[in-house]
Amino acid sequence: MSLQGVYRMSQEYANKEVLVSTQWASDNINKPNVRILEVDWDPTTAYNQGHIESAPLIDWRKDMNHPITRDIIDKQGFGALLSRLGVKEDSTVVLYGDFNNWFAAYAFWVFKYYRFNDVRLLNGGRKKWIDEGKKFTTTVPTNSPSNYAAKDSDENIRAFYPQVKETLGKQGIVLVDVRSPAEFKGEVLAPPEYPTEHAQRGGHIPGAVNQPWAQAVKEDGTFKSAQELRGLYEPKQVTSNKNVITYCRIGERSAHSWFVLKYLLGYPNVKNYDGSWTEWGNMVRNPVER
Secondary structure (H helix, E strand, O other): OOOOOEOOOOOOOOOHHHEEOHHHHHHHOOOOOEEEEEEEOOHHHOHHHOEOOOOOEEEHHHHOEOOOOOOEOOHHHHHHHHHHOOOOOOOEEEEEEOHHHHHHHHHHHHHHHOOOOOEEEEOOHHHHHHHOOOOOEOOOOOOOOOOOOOOOOOHHHEOOHHHHHHHOOOOOEEEEEOOOHHHHHOOOOOOOOOOOOOOOOOOEOOOOEEOOHHHHEOOOOOEOOHHHHHHHHHHHOOOOOOEEEEEOOOOHHHHHHHHHHHHHOOOOOEEEOOOHHHHHOOOOOOOOEO
16 A cells, blocks of 8 residues: 655654654545544543544544453453454554644554554554544444464563562663653652552652653644654663663553654664552552652
């Protein structure tokens, strides 16, 4: 599929094809090989109030997480989800959602975890679509299910607790805490949107640097230029020659920063620690810094 019309404001991005503009999405809504999907944490305040025509919903809590264990959706569940959404092996999937694409970026990470080939983000998400006055509908689309077979997971983009614990004090590895400065300092246990979803202790993983995820986007919800993004990370010694692990509270904000580092800046070795602070801050005798 031609990439003509893909978002090109900045030619500096290492992988500019992973972003599409609102105009591109508008022009390609009804293309048979394009599947635009909305990803929301709370569909009642987002998707159900209006969504892009023909865009099915991915309910982040129900569809991206394992129904029983603290884990992401498993391989079989991912295959069943994409089959229900009508996604095929050769589909171009465009994800967008609320909270400046927090949860869409998390879904992007899950798609890549199961090695889906062509998945992209709508630059600016719901916010930019609404700000531009583009058409929304409340009609839930019907689609023909597919028979998508999920691939084995790519463990190179995911970090688990034992791996993170082993990195403490090692050279060439940098932990990036993407939460707010108040969370990083241990002044608050959770952001105000999620007051009950927190760990027993506040603070951060020893040695981690704080680079809030939200600084990567502009006021209109689109990503800053590659030069501006490098200006955020490189002064904090988050550089492309290091192994980088991002984390937040439950892995959704850190998936957003993982996307920035791995795809927009092209860092070769970036993992998302989705256990994040709700795991680390609840572990008995775990080291914590404030």
